[in-house]
Amino acid sequence: MPSSPEPEPSLLSVFNNSIKKFFKGRKKAADSSESSNLRETLEELIEEHIEDGGQPIPSDERELLGNLVNFTELTAADVMIPRVDIVALTLDSTEEDLLATFTRTRMQRIPVYRHTLDEILGVLHVQDVLAWKASGKKLNIKNMMKEVLFISPAMRALDLMYSLRQNGSRLAIVVDEFGGVDGLVSLTTIVEKIVGNIHDDQVEMEDELHKKPDGSIVADGRFALEEIEESMGLDLMVEDLEDEIETIGGLVSSLAGRVPVRGELIHHPKLPVQFEVVEADPRKVKRVKIRIAG
Missing domain, CATH: 3.30.465.10 (Uridine Diphospho-n-acetylenolpyruvylglucosamine Reductase; domain 3)
Incomplete structure (x- = not known):
């Protein structure tokens, strides 16, 4: 029985592979002056898809592709959660406050500060909180904290995504030239900037x-x-x-x-x-x- 022809890969799957290759290329070229241009790569893929007589692109995919192309121009300031919306815990938070905050917000990572939000010390991960709760040990937020990445508002969102992936971190704090906290960026907020505009926004x-x-x-x-x-x-x-x-x-x-x-x-x-x-x-x-x- 003849096998049915394989379905044509969607343009989004091609983009996904392209982005993976882009990040791999950046890792290999980290010590050289060569740098891939994701925007050019994405635009070339769209042109090739049209020239090859590819299937019409659905409206939601067109919007997503447009977001991807424009994403290369965004900075950390464009994708960050503003300071006023940051959920954070103090270093001396009680067990009740800590658990209530994670339960209420359903967040996986929450920054920890000393006296004010401009004194962020690290970040708490919900998995570490659950492990501590199961251990029955006395609460020690300082020992549970992980290091947090501090970045400039002008850092390109694309570079930030690469840094977060490379460092195994998923959260960064945006600070101004005087060290004051402007906002917070996570891989989730970056992805939502690309795909969220299609549905949630x-x-x-x-x-x-x-x-x-x-x-x-x-x-x-x-x-x-x-x-x-x-x-x-x-x-x-x-x-x-x-x-x-x-x-x-x-x-x-x-x-x-x-x-x-x-x-x-x-x-x-x-x-x-x-x-x-x-x-x-x-x-x-x-x-x-x-x-x-x-």
Whole structure:
């Protein structure tokens, strides 16, 4: 019985093999001046696929391939979790706090700091926490910690991915020129930057901005201020504010002069606009309702 023809490999599988070869090539060329260009490799593969009469690329794959090509231009600052969203533990955390934090967040790795987030000492892995719990020994966070990688915001995300893989680490702390912590990057956040935009980010974007029948808008605190202004046809920025504000949550906090609490009403100083804090924590405004006062 004649064997059926083998299915044509998908373009994504070809990309996967290409990326593997890219990293192997970087490892071999580590001591030389030669360096592969992943962007050129990806673009060449797309062109070859089209020229060879390959099957049409589904829309989700097209978006993923576009993300991969653009990924070569991203830096650590583009893919990091911002400082305000970092979940971390103090060196003197209690057993209850440690277990509760891992359980609540379901994270595999959590940074540990001494007094402030700018004094990160290492990282705790959930496997080490589970091993400690099973041993019945007294908690000693310092002995359980692993070293953490510190990087510049300007480091290319592609180089960071290579460094994390090469060093066997999966987490890096982004620090500014003065040693202050700007954010956190893991292999997971890098991968999500590539593939997350196709699924998760689309769902999140729909949930971030809601126009209500009464004309009000409910927005995620991280929503771009410029987009809110375009949606409402108003210039919400205030000249007196010195800070560079990019999000609606940042504007509300700046107008209040602090992080307001849930339920608090903040009035715009020059426009008949009210901001109601729908959700907030001690560090940031997480959700806000915007309406024109009648």
